[in-house]
Amino acid sequence: MSASEINIRCPGCGNGVFLQGGAGTCSKCALEARADFLPAEGQGITCCAICQRRDLYQQRDFNRTLGAAVATLTCVVSFGLFFWNWLAGLGTLVGLALLDLGLFLMLDEVVICYACGAIHRGFAKNADIPGFNLVVLDRYEKRTG
Numbered sequence: 001m002s003a004s005e006i007n008i009r010c011p012g013c014g015n016g017v018f019l020q021g022g023a024g025t026c027s028k029c030a031l032e033a034r035a036d037f038l039p040a041e042g043q044g045i046t047c048c049a050i051c052q053r054r055d056l057y058q059q060r061d062f063n064r065t066l067g068a069a070v071a072t073l074t075c076v077v078s079f080g081l082f083f084w085n086w087l088a089g090l091g092t093l094v095g096l097a098l099l100d101l102g103l104f105l106m107l108d109e110v111v112i113c114y115a116c117g118a119i120h121r122g123f124a125k126n127a128d129i130p131g132f133n134l135v136v137l138d139r140y141e142k143r144t145g
Contacts (some may be wrong), residue, residue, distance in 0.1 A: 004122035006035050006049055008126070035118075044126030055114040055140070057132045060107045061121060071096065112140035116142045 006019040015028040022035040035049040048053045074096040082089035111120040111129055114136050 004120070007119040007121065008033060008050055009117060037084065038063060039123065042124055044124040045111045045120045045129070046120055047143050048116060050118040051113060051116045053113060053115040055136055056120075056129050057112055057114065057136075058109045058129050059132060060104060061110045062103060062107055070099075 008017050010017050010026040010031055012031040013029040015026050017026050017033050019026050019035050022088045024033050037049045037052045078092040080094055092106050
């Protein structure tokens, strides 16, 4: 397991801040940030280390924007190849599925807070934290939106 860290948005300027060991400084506005609710060594996350809420979800540690861009590009290329050679178009989709499977098996999971968006990386796994749930996210977006 790698060293644990928490990624948050700076409350002052919105820049990304990496908290290692529970503290960090924004590189843009120099605001100090702290995680006051860190679990004990070897313990899994049970609540957000930043806001102490318990609405958390797990996902693989991969950039969502990059994943969506790769999937979109593959679909466009595959669609174009179907007109030239249907087997090449199908092979492109199978290749993407194999890449997705490989990334799924290789990448670790991160725990993300619905309320503040803090990403908890490198902590012990907690099987009680479910996957993403759109209903829970909608509940938090209605509170802030």
